[in-house]
Structure formats: structure tokens, C-alpha cells
Amino acid sequence: MIADLVVTFVFILFAMVMLLGLATLLTWVERKLSAMMADRIGANRCYVKIPLINVKLIALGLFHAMADGLKMMSKERFIPKDADKFLFLLAPWIVFAPVLLMFALIPFGGIIYPEKIFGSFFAGKAYLMQIAPLDGGALIILAISGICIIGVVLAGWASNNKYSLLGSIRAASQMISYEVALGLSLLPMVLTYGSLDLHTMIVAQQGSMLGGVLPAWGIFLSPLTAIIYLTAATAENKRIPFDIPEAESEIIAGFFTEYSGMRMALFMFAEFAEIVIISCVFVVFFLGGYNLPYWDFAGSFPRLAIVLWPTIFFIKVFIVSCFQILVRWSLPRFRYDQLLTFGWKFLLPLAMVNITVVTLFLWLVQKHQ
Amino acid sequence: MLKLHLLFCCLAVASAVVMLLVRHPMKMALALVATMLNLAIVYGLSGAHVLAIGQVLIYVGAVMIFMIYVVMLLDIKDSSLVRPLSRYLFAAVVVLLLIAGISYHQLANTVTTQTLQAITPVGDMLSFRQFSEHFLEEYWLHFELSSVLLLVTTVAAITVLNFKKGTESL
Amino acid sequence: MNQVELLFYGGLLIVIIGLLGVISRKNLLSILMFQELSLNGVNLVLVAGSILHHNYHGAILSFITFIVTAAEMAIAILILLLLIKKRKTLDVTFYSELKG
16 A cells, blocks of 8 residues: 555646746757747856856756746736636636646556565556556546636636637637547547557557558557647647737737736746646557567566666657647647637547548458458 | 545536636636546446546547537637626526526436335446446447437538538528 | 435435525536436435335336436526527526516
């Protein structure tokens, strides 16, 4: 019992540190990547001075994230006079909490036996490197991500500002529309792997296909599904090219116009944490999770696996996150009607056709076996 | 384990009571969301994972968000918020108490000590695989009919919207 | 107290609170929400029955209730929007044409 608690607590701590650390790192990546794409230098001023010797640590501008945090904390905490105070203060947390909660479902490693390393305290126990190993993981992620919409709507409505209200109307209709496509885009992979459990999916992606040329990853099994998922997920996260809820040139900052200081930082941070979550789900569904292709390292180095699994998983997550930021700086913004038309009249039918094709294909494969 | 059940059941009932106490529809909607989430936790604790997820996905994720969206769009300030109580409250409460008494009596008859002792633990019964297999084997007709119902609803909604555009009088 | 008993009486309590709300409120949106609350209570009782008798019927029925509720809500809110377009109010006392 105590051993279980210790292991779960360590997992939660590790997951929190990784999620928040990656989200902070991504703010830096966003600055640097946009600077590179615009042929600028980017963040390079912030430094930490080592005492006594006159050395300034710049480290490529990595300390800008710390400076950002300090700046946000020292800002005035402003509440509009006519705002509904309780709901105004509640809204950022409703946006932020589900994003953290979703991470509990992500498996970042295989089954470990702590007895081998830490001795008899963990005698005879095996743990899956996942905070909550539930049998309906894929559905739970979808269910929890739906709660964020309430926070967005509340933020806009409670601040009693025309721009905020416009922003949250846009955000709500966009998120409702793309949630359907998001759910339908994950369904073909659930059918292919024959399970809703995220760890079973990763296990199903081990090995190779087409005579050992390609790893049996979801992205090679069904590339269209991966593209639909990434598109719908970007729209759920309200980033360019789907960023009309907070389009700064039209409605200032959308639903969080009236927020300042750490409360605004929560909204921004939720956005970056959601990039990480989207990448995690993408890696689990389409990129084989914590495994490497062609080489079963867990079999060769069973003791190192506990370190190697999370490392590989988070490197993959980082690459997918960088791809999302790359997309954000290369595309223009949709118009409101174009966005809804794209969602309902193109992406949703495409996802349905995709499901039909995958189902037919699986049926044929089953029949010939 | 039973303590957790009790805690979340009490939380659900408490947020239902909050719904009775607040006036504005937005706060009521939030209290209702809290009730639903607590009920989802109770389902999860009882081993009915499918229903817990259905509760969050369908009730909170679709129905309540639609409701909150409408409250946000309407921004109502009318007499029903100033004087929210109906005129026939007294008579209604008497009838309500009657109904409550009868249903309590019926429930207490159903849940006797003999039936309670016969309970076997739920185990895997309401997990995804088992539940879905039973659902689609025994109740496949209901499943298909519910999809027809959803289709009819969509068609009805679109028809009403177009109807509004076409004719002025309704 | 047994788990099943707890679920039964909790469900009954929620149903009654929902009914009380439907009776006492005058705002149409509030009435709809209390109706949802009652349905939630009924679902809880169904699940408790499913556990009590150790079969699937209650759980499956409550799952179908989810679907029906979603459909019902879509239509109900549409009707509500049409009513507001016509009368500009949500107070049910103003909708009394059918009173004899």
C-alpha cells in the first residue's frame, strides 16, 4: 500500500515537472523559432550573473522564461468594476486544471519492477509508468478536454467586456465544432489497435511492417488520420491558423482581454501545456510511444529502460511540439466563416470517410486471415 | 471506499442545493456542472467507468456547454430573475412531499436487508469491453434507434432554423 | 450504510431537489436545468439498481438516457430561442395562451 503510494507520488511529481518544464521551454522555442524564421536573433538579453567573477550566463536566452515569470508576478492584479468577481477569478483555473488532468492518462514508459533497483521495499510489485492506468484512456482524454470550453466561455462572459464576449462566442463555437472532428479522428486508430487503453496501443505499435522496412507506427498505418488529428487539435488549442478567438488585430486578446498578471499567464501557460498534451497524444497514437523503431533496447538493457523510456518519449514529444510551433509561424489566419465551413463541411466529412475506409480495410484483413 | 462514496454523494447533493439557492442561470449552470462531475466520480468509484465517461463527455461536454453558451448569448435580465418563485409554490410543495414519501417507501421496500446481502461485487462487469459487448448484443436495436433519433433531431433543428428565415409569422 | 443504499437515497434526493426547482422557478432556462438535474438523479438510481441486481439493464438504460437527453436538449433550447424571439422574455407566466 505504502509502496503503491510512493510510486504514484513519484510519477505525479515527475509528470508535473516534465509538463510544466516542457511548457516553459516551449515559450523559449516559440521566441527563438519565430526569430529564426524572420531572420532575427531572438531572445538574447536576459542573463544570470555569477557572483564575484564577472561572467554573464546568457545560455541562448533560456533565462527569458524566468524573467517572464517575474514580470507577470509583479504586474497589477486588475479586476474590472462591473465584472462578476467570483466567476472572473474562477475561469482561469477551469481552463488550466483539465490540461494538467489529461496528463494523468499518458503512459511515458513500460512496466517497471522497482524491486530490482531499490530492493525489497517494493518486493513483488510491477508498475506501469502511467499515473492512472484506466481502460478507457482515449475517451477520458476527449471527455476532459471538453471541460476547458466552460472556462473559456466564463472568462469572456464574466469580464463584462464586448471584446471578451466576442472572443468567447468565437472560441465556444470553434471548440464545439472541432471537438467532433477531434473525436472522430481518434476512432480509426482505436479500431486499428482494438483497444481504448493507451498502453495497449503503444504495445500494438511495436515491431515492423512491409517486410521490416517501416516501423508499425500509426502514422504509417494511416497518415490521413494523423493529419486530421493534428489539424483538429490545433483548432481545439486556438492557435494560428485557427486563432480567431484571440485574434489580436481584431479583438485585442479575445476572451482574456481583461486579465492581467498571473491570471493571464495561466491562460498562456494552459495553451503551451496543451501543446505538450497534444504532442503526447500524437506520440502515443501515431509515433509508437516510448519505443524506438528497429531496436528493442528494453530487452538489451533492462536496467536502463526506466531512464531511457521517458527520455525517448519526451524527445519525441518535444519534436512534435516544435512542429506545431513551426506551423503557427508559417500560416495566415482563417476568417470566422471560413473556419466554421472548413470544420463542418471539409474536416468532419473527411474524418467520417476515413473511418469508413479504415473499417472496410480492417474487415477485409480480418476476412482473409 | 464507502467514505469516498459518501463524500462525493454529499458533494453532489450539496451542489444541487446550491442550484436552488442561486438566482442567475449562469451560476446555476455551473452548480449543475459540479453536480454532474461529482456524480461521474461516484459512477467511477462504483466501477461503472463507461457511465462516468459518458456523463462527462455527453452531459458536461455537450449538453451543459450548449446551455452555458445560450446563457452567455441571451444575457437575460427579466422579471423571472427578480421574483423567481412561482405563485402556487405551497400547493406544489405539498404534492412534491407526497411524491417523495411514496418513492421513499417504494425504495425502502425494494432495498431490504435480504436483497442487500445478496449483492455480489461489481468487478469488471461495467468495464468498457464487457459493457460494450452486452450493449451491442442485447440492445443493438436501441442503439440503432438512438442514432435515428439523433439524426431526426439534427434535421428538426435545421428545419426550424430555415423555417425562421423563410416566414415571418410563427 | 451500504453502497447501494447510499446511491439509491442520493439519487432520490437529487430527483426531489430537481422537482422542487421545476415547481418553484419561473425562469424557463432554470426549469430546463432542474429537469436535467432530475434526470441525473434517475440515472444514479438506475446504476444503483444495476449494481443491486448484478445485471446490465440499468446501466444500459441510463446510457441511452444520455443520448436521449442530448437530443432533447438540442430541441428544447431551439424552442426556447424561438420563444425569446417572439416575446423577449423567459418568464413562464407570460406564456399562458393555453390557459382556458
